[in-house]
Amino acid sequence: MNILILSPGRRVEIVEYFKETFHAVGGKVFTLDMSPYAPALYSGDEFFRIDKDFNHLEYYIDNVLEICKQKEVSAILTLIDPELVLLSDYKDIFEALGIKVILSDIDFVKQTFDKYGFYCAYKDIINLVETVGSYEEAKKKLKDGTWKYPLFAKLRDGSASIGIKKIYSSIDFDGIKENPKYIYQPFIDGAEYGIDAYFDLITGELVSVFMKKKIAMRAGETDKAISVKSQTVLNEVKQITKIKGLYGPIDIDVFVSNTGEVYINEINPRFGGGHPHAYGCGINFMKLILNNLEGKVNTPIFDNYEEGIMMLKYNGLMFRSVNE
Incomplete structure (x- = not known):
């Protein structure tokens, strides 16, 4: 069982978590990025660098498909927003070749990429800012x-x-x-929460939720946070299940006002930048993905992590020869 991660960028930890899970069943994790300066590119079991001509993205997709065929890739996902829509557009082509695209339905993906359009589409379904x-x-x-x-x-x-x-x-x-x-x-005066949710790839059911209270942000990602549990927040997150077509990892931003109101701010159909916090607390979305790829339906569990665990990000270093 092999998987290809597109545009891993700086997310070395995510690639390593996939390797830990997929190596256990004899699988490999491949990485692909357009930049030779993406640290996580070099964390894959094998890595590929492909130029991306934004005026002719079909050539990029053709190259990705060829790698998937050569390396017997069973599933593919991306870690950046712009490629969510791109993969959605070509999802049928990948899946016709037996390559599972780990992604929500195309209509939902495109709506989340337009923040105002998303608000207009779902303001009567979930409690949005x-x-x-x-x-x-x-x-x-x-x-x-x-x-x-x-x-x-x-x-x-x-x-x-x-x-x-x-x-x-x-x-x-x-x-x-x-x-x-x-x-x-x-402006919502209160606390901001980051939610890592997983919707089963087979049933579309919400099966896992990890909740963290954000302490500090850097470059749009959670830099410091603490694991928490809130039934009020969980109840609001579960309202998202009214939206059809959600699959795989979903990143949700939530505000809780000082007077206790809970608001969903944004939903991103991908791994969030703070996901290593969930993994560090024992929430293994990579295993949930592997189960689904093996045809197994995941059982919903929402309370299987410890509160009060801090995540504190810091910088690491990687050294590679330019000849690589």
Whole structure:
């Protein structure tokens, strides 16, 4: 049983976790990235570097397919947002060759990539942070007293916290109000939680949830956090099961206000940057994936980790010859 991880970037730990799980059944973990400077690329049992022409992505996919055939790859997944939509578009081609694409349904994937579109599609299904799609709408809500400063501004198609702004006054709108890609939300005064959820690849059922309270962020990823359990948050997370077509690892951002309201902020259909915290607490999504690939349905378990375990990220180093 072999798996190919696309665009692993800096996520060395994720690749190592897959190796621990897949090596136990005689499988291999291959890695592929467009950059020779991606540290996690070199953590694979074998690695491949492929140029990506963004004007002709079909050539990139053709190369990926060829590697899958040569290396008898059973499943494929990506660790970056832009490739989620790309894999969705070619999912049928991979699966026609017996290669499982570990990914939610295409409609859901595309909706999560458009943050305002996602809000509009699911605001009546789950309790999302209220969002408006323009500067004019945000100013209107401020004027009629529905909202008050500070506000939160982010790019409609943003990733890794790029472009995020906290708006304290009308002056802070300068420089972004003319950008139609910005969307706006009220600032939730409270705590932020990161949720690692796994939806069974066979049944689509939610089978695992790990919850962490965020302490610090860096470059859009959880840098420091502590494992927690909250039945209130879990109840809101379970409402996501009303959305059809979720499969595999799902990263969920949740806000809990100081007065106790729980809001879903974003859902990303991939491994989150803070997932090593879950693995370090004994939650093994790689094993859940392997079970599914072997045709086994996973049993739902939501309380199988210890509270009060901190994750504290730090930098590591890797050395490779340029001739590699």
